[in-house]
Amino acid sequence: xxxxxxxxxxxxxxxxxxxxxxxxxxxxxxxxxxxxxxxxxxxxxxxxxxxxxxxxxxxxxxxxxxxxxxxxxxxxxxxxxxxxxxxxxxxxxxxxxxxxxxxxxxxxxxxxxxxxxxxxxxxxxxxxxxxxxxxxxxxxxxxxxx
Amino acid sequence: xxxxxxxxxxxxxxxxxxxxxxxxxxxxxxxxxxxxxxxxxxxxxxxxxxxxxxxxxxxxxxxxxxxxxxxxxxxxxxxxxxxxxxxxxxxxxxxxxxxxxxxxxxxxxxxxxxxxxxxxxxxxxxxxxxxxxxxxxxxxxxxxxx
Numbered sequence: 001x002x003x004x005x006x007x008x009x010x011x012x013x014x015x016x017x018x019x020x021x022x023x024x025x026x027x028x029x030x031x032x033x034x035x036x037x038x039x040x041x042x043x044x045x046x047x048x049x050x051x052x053x054x055x056x057x058x059x060x061x062x063x064x065x066x067x068x069x070x071x072x073x074x075x076x077x078x079x080x081x082x083x084x085x086x087x088x089x090x091x092x093x094x095x096x097x098x099x100x101x102x103x104x105x106x107x108x109x110x111x112x113x114x115x116x117x118x119x120x121x122x123x124x125x126x127x128x129x130x131x132x133x134x135x136x137x138x139x140x141x142x143x144x145x146x
Numbered sequence: 147x148x149x150x151x152x153x154x155x156x157x158x159x160x161x162x163x164x165x166x167x168x169x170x171x172x173x174x175x176x177x178x179x180x181x182x183x184x185x186x187x188x189x190x191x192x193x194x195x196x197x198x199x200x201x202x203x204x205x206x207x208x209x210x211x212x213x214x215x216x217x218x219x220x221x222x223x224x225x226x227x228x229x230x231x232x233x234x235x236x237x238x239x240x241x242x243x244x245x246x247x248x249x250x251x252x253x254x255x256x257x258x259x260x261x262x263x264x265x266x267x268x269x270x271x272x273x274x275x276x277x278x279x280x281x282x283x284x285x286x287x288x289x290x291x292x
Contacts, residue, residue, distance in 0.1 A: 039225070039236060041256040044281050047238070047290045048256065065281070079185070081262065081271075086229035088260040090185060090272050092193070110187040110194065112258045112274040114234040116227065125227075126236050128258040130276030133286040135190050135211070140279040140286060144193045 007082035007122075011089060011115060014122050015078060022073045025063045031056045035116065035123040043109065043129045043140075055127075070098040072106045077146065085117040092146055093129070107131060107142035153228035153268075157235060157261060160268050161221060168219045171209045177202045181262065181269040189255060189275045189286075201273075216244040218252045223292065231263035238292050239275070253277060253288035 014033055021029030031052060040049040042058060049055040063071075078091040089112070096106025114126035131140045160179055167175030177198060186195040188204060195201040209217075224237040235258070242252025260272035277286045 041236070041258070041276065041278075043276070043278050045278070047254055047278065047292055081232055081260070083232035084229035086227050086232055086234070088232070088234045088272070090187070090260070090274070108193055110274060110276075112187070112260070112272065114227070114236070114258070114260070126234065126258065128236070128256065128274050128276065130187065130189070130256075130274065131279065132187075132189050132191070132193065133277065133279065138286050138288075140284050142284075146193055 004082055007087060007117075008080045010122055011080050011082060011087055012078075014115075014124075015075060015080075015089065015091075015113070018124075019073060019075055023071050025066070025071055027056065027059055027063065030059055033124050034127075035118060035125045038124060039126050041128040041130070043131050066097050069100070072096045072098060072104050075111075082115075087115040087117075087122065089113045089115075108144055108146060150228055153233060153263075154226045156268055157226050157228060157233055158224070160261075160270075161224060161226075161235065161237075161259070164270075165219060165221055169217050171212070171217055173202065173205055173209065176205055179270050180273075181264060181271045184270060185272050187274040187276070189277050212243050215246070218242045218244060218250050221257075228261075233261040233263075233268065235259045235261075254290055254292060 018033045034052045036052050040055045074094040076092040080089040091111050093109040093111045094106050095109045099105045110130050112128040115122050116125045133140050164179045180198045182198050184198050186201045220240040222238045226235040237257050239255040239257045240252050241255050245251045256276050258274040261268050262271045279286050
């Protein structure tokens, strides 16, 4: 029988490590958490990304959009559930960049992440990032609070 | 040991039943698939919905936005993974309404769903719907193809 608490701790560590890699704009570090056949839904650019190479290219494009300033990437309200070799989590994500005055130019996103344990190591097999939009204007909403 | 194929079949059935309920605008039917403490990220209105009552109210608002015409709600590219009492799935979702000429007024959304087996029955504990947006205009993108 799996030790669920241990699995959830391991996934917590994976998320911490992934978050630090994003904050450091470390593409190799980010991608090291993903399974080769990851299927990702991001908030921009394409409906879906199939496979780690396509998703890596997308992360490179995203990071290159960020000005020289510091990346803002905070995880809030993270909930993890794990059983055997399968797990999922969801969280809110304060995502953006610091402006020249050190102020966050960021918005709240939503992230759902799904995992498999592959060769004894948890890997992300699915990731879903999004912001929501206003029905009236069709505009993405960047100013919402949890 | 869990029968994974059986669990995945059960979740397939759950998704079929949920899809039919949405197509029929049957709010009780939709909500019957959700756990009491569901945490949902939808594409509109609020950053998150906590609990089945809040999410039910949101589904009622969504359904009331649809004109008298037929609801369009198709599931494509559904992938399910299950282990023990925990599972997840992701799919593309062709979502909208039929116009007066019978033409789909719809767009491709992305859906991630997470499940727990509670008292012997699979229930949705997390649902994440989204469309993506254009970085330049900040506008939601309704015309993308998979």
